[in-house]
Amino acid sequence: MAGESGKIDPMHQFQIEPLAPLNIAGYDVSFTNSSLFMLLVLGALWLFMWGGMKRELVPGRWQMAVEGVTGFVNNMLTSSVGPEGKKYVPLVFSLFMFILMANFMGMMPFGIVPGVHPFTVTSHLTITAVLAVISFGTVLVVGFWKHGLHFFSLFVPHGTPWWLLWLIPLIELFSFLIRPFSLALRLFVAMTAGHVLMKVLAGFVINGLNAEAAWVPLVVSIPSFILMIGITLLELLVCAIQAYVFALLTSLYINDAVNLH
Amino acid sequence: MPQIAQILETYASQFFWLLIVFGLIYFTIGHGMLPKIEANMDARDSKIADDLAAAERARAEADDLGDSGEAGLASARAAAQAKASDAKAKGAKDADARLAKADTEVGVKLAAAEAALSAATAKAMASIETVAAEAAADIVAKVSGAKVTPAQAATAVKAVMTNG
Numbered sequence: 001m002a003g004e005s006g007k008i009d010p011m012h013q014f015q016i017e018p019l020a021p022l023n024i025a026g027y028d029v030s031f032t033n034s035s036l037f038m039l040l041v042l043g044a045l046w047l048f049m050w051g052g053m054k055r056e057l058v059p060g061r062w063q064m065a066v067e068g069v070t071g072f073v074n075n076m077l078t079s080s081v082g083p084e085g086k087k088y089v090p091l092v093f094s095l096f097m098f099i100l101m102a103n104f105m106g107m108m109p110f111g112i113v114p115g116v117h118p119f120t121v122t123s124h125l126t127i128t129a130v131l132a133v134i135s136f137g138t139v140l141v142v143g144f145w146k147h148g149l150h151f152f153s154l155f156v157p158h159g160t161p162w163w164l165l166w167l168i169p170l171i172e173l174f175s176f177l178i179r180p181f182s183l184a185l186r187l188f189v190a191m192t193a194g195h196v197l198m199k200v201l202a203g204f205v206i207n208g209l210n211a212e213a214a215w216v217p218l219v220v221s222i223p224s225f226i227l228m229i230g231i232t233l234l235e236l237l238v239c240a241i242q243a244y245v246f247a248l249l250t251s252l253y254i255n256d257a258v259n260l261h
Numbered sequence: 262m263p264q265i266a267q268i269l270e271t272y273a274s275q276f277f278w279l280l281i282v283f284g285l286i287y288f289t290i291g292h293g294m295l296p297k298i299e300a301n302m303d304a305r306d307s308k309i310a311d312d313l314a315a316a317e318r319a320r321a322e323a324d325d326l327g328d329s330g331e332a333g334l335a336s337a338r339a340a341a342q343a344k345a346s347d348a349k350a351k352g353a354k355d356a357d358a359r360l361a362k363a364d365t366e367v368g369v370k371l372a373a374a375e376a377a378l379s380a381a382t383a384k385a386m387a388s389i390e391t392v393a394a395e396a397a398a399d400i401v402a403k404v405s406g407a408k409v410t411p412a413q414a415a416t417a418v419k420a421v422m423t424n425g
Contacts, residue, residue: 011262014262014263016267016270018274024277027277028271028273029273029274031278032274032275034274035274038278038279038282042285045286046290050294053297057305066298070298071302089291089295089299090287090292090296093295097286098286123264124264125264125265125268126271127275127279130279130280130283131279134283188264
């Protein structure tokens with residue numbers, strides 16, 4: 001990677017460092033920088049929601065923003081699941097807002113304070129896997145709760161020709177079982193790749209400025225810096241899109257569980 | 262890649278803290294704050310809908326009132342017009358009757374006056390004949406010295422006046 005200069009390692013940002021060791025029942029559950037950023041996400045989300053809790057008839061700006069987000073999630077569920085989707089708004093909203101806030105929190109320029117490194121919670125497979133399991137587990141529980149063993153009819157779509165009955169359910173089962181992995185990996189890969197790209201470009205800028213030849217900053221650092229502005233904006237977009245994709249897919253999967261298809 | 266290299270050392274901590282944080286988000290924000298915000302939005306939506314319905318009702322009522330007011334105005338105008346034309350007709354009839362009465366009165370007076378006039382004329386004519394006969398007798402006596410009886414003079418005058 002860009003570590004040739006020995007200083008900038010684009011993967012270092014994903015390093016988990018324990019801040020306060022903690023051990024419960026033989027498990028190492030230390031408070032880490034990852035935990036710290038989860039708490040920051042919780043705090044930011046709580047603050048955001050608290051600002052929208054004035055519950056005025058004519059909303060102010062902040063309340064409008066909060067109602068915009070809740071209305072957005074609400075719409076997503078009602079349009080993909082139907083009126084029954086209202087029950088799952090808290091879950092999808094929590095997933096959406098947690099992922100969105102965690103993505104944005106990793107993009108915050110905390111690095112301008114020496115010794116502080118922003119940490120993207122959602123760039124960790126362990127986190128995205130748990131979120132995906134929550135999403136997938138909800139689908140399973142709701143599906144079997146509402147339809148019992150009839151839920152398996154999900155694997156036989158309407159209009160399947162009889163002579164394909166041996167193949168289609170297998171494919172459907174496979175695509176169903178792959179959902180948690182695709183959910184977890186998509187978010188993890190998107191966040192990791194974006195952040196690596198940004199770090200690599202930042203490394204170009206800094207290493208170019210430190211180079212001895214005078215033409216290097218002009219040729220390397222400035223174009224890299226301009227490119228990095230664009231990539232940063234793109235990455236902010238990706239933060240929102242990935243949260244949206246996760247929430248949208250979760251609501252589509254819940255639709256499968258609620259309505260079969 | 263620390264995400265995979267560290268997975269065995271950190272998974273417990275990651276799961277533990279994520280479940281705490283996500284549980285807090287789900288229960289306090291998802292089930293605590295979110296329903297209140299949505300209830301507020303629903304209340305606003307229903308209030309707007311109610312207000313719109315009330316405004317619509319008020320508009321319909323105003324339309325009704327306007328319609329009935331216009332109808333009242335039209336009927337009042339028609340009544341006034343009928344009354345006015347009645348009064349006009351009655352006035353015209355009165356005037357006609359009075360005119361006819363005045364006409365007959367004037368006619369009676371005119372006839373009386375004409376009768377008086379013709380009586381006076383006849384009387385005057387008669388006296389003129391007498392005077393003319395006397396004057397003729399006088400003139401005959403003075404000119405010829407012949408005595409003319411008043412009867413002869415009257416006959417002659419009458420003959421002259423009738424012919425002349």
